[in-house]
Amino acid sequence: MIVRAVAAGILLLLAACNPLGGGDEKDRPAAAQDFPRADRPIAPIVSTRWSSEEARDRVNEAEDIMDRAGIRPGMSVADIGAGEGYYTVRLAKRVGADGRVLAEDILPEVIEALSRRITREKWDNVSVKLGAPEDPRLPANSFDRILMVHMYHEIAEPYAFLWHLSPALRKNGELIVVDANRSTDQHGTPPRLLACELAAMGFRMEEVIPKPTAGGYLARFRRIAARPDPASIIPCAFRN
Numbered sequence: 001m002i003v004r005a006v007a008a009g010i011l012l013l014l015a016a017c018n019p020l021g022g023g024d025e026k027d028r029p030a031a032a033q034d035f036p037r038a039d040r041p042i043a044p045i046v047s048t049r050w051s052s053e054e055a056r057d058r059v060n061e062a063e064d065i066m067d068r069a070g071i072r073p074g075m076s077v078a079d080i081g082a083g084e085g086y087y088t089v090r091l092a093k094r095v096g097a098d099g100r101v102l103a104e105d106i107l108p109e110v111i112e113a114l115s116r117r118i119t120r121e122k123w124d125n126v127s128v129k130l131g132a133p134e135d136p137r138l139p140a141n142s143f144d145r146i147l148m149v150h151m152y153h154e155i156a157e158p159y160a161f162l163w164h165l166s167p168a169l170r171k172n173g174e175l176i177v178v179d180a181n182r183s184t185d186q187h188g189t190p191p192r193l194l195a196c197e198l199a200a201m202g203f204r205m206e207e208v209i210p211k212p213t214a215g216g217y218l219a220r221f222r223r224i225a226a227r228p229d230p231a232s233i234i235p236c237a238f239r240n
Helices: 002-015 053-058 061-069 086-095 108-121 158-168 191-199
Strands: 076-080 100-105 126-130 143-149 169-179 203-211 216-223
Touching: 053 061, 061 086, 061 143, 061 169, 061 203, 061 216, 076 086, 086 100, 086 108, 086 126, 086 143, 100 108, 108 126, 143 158, 158 169, 158 191, 169 191, 169 203, 191 203, 191 216
Parallel strands: 076 100, 076 143, 100 126, 143 169
Antiparallel strands: 169 216, 203 216
């Protein structure tokens, strides 16, 4: 079973973990300096879109991912790294008037463009928010699902980011990650590495499903433990 194979791989990754190395902390945000750096490459942000909306709809990408994520009318969902809003507007339609969608991105120009789209298309159940590389700035205990689609490998401070994100999930909420199964410097995240980094933050991988129509896989996580003390976090080492 895929999840069992990933879980076994986590043990290997944890065994290979290295303490935080050196480096100039002055180039890091103050809110990230108590956390270790990721012990692997961080992909640069090269585009606000993974593919065209028309191409993605032809393979039923968003509907399939939302089905697998268990997104239903009335839910509150956060779309992290929302970009141009492909998932944002489709989530808004799925959760309906009784649900809410918060679209977050770290680029002001992206947030401004998305805000214009939300206003133009009259999505009254959507709000937008500017986040930071080390903190998505989400309200606590607010979301049934948090989605991160084709963006995890671009998070510059993953341990700080996940630590700050964790309280935003409601009880029984889920974190949903969609990414490509390749190295982070190639704009993907191997599932074993993803599971290891999330486990360090108190999350357990519930399921990982190959999703070639979405460019990789879908992984579902639940929070099963409290956030660790930042000083106790040991970064997962991954070597290709």
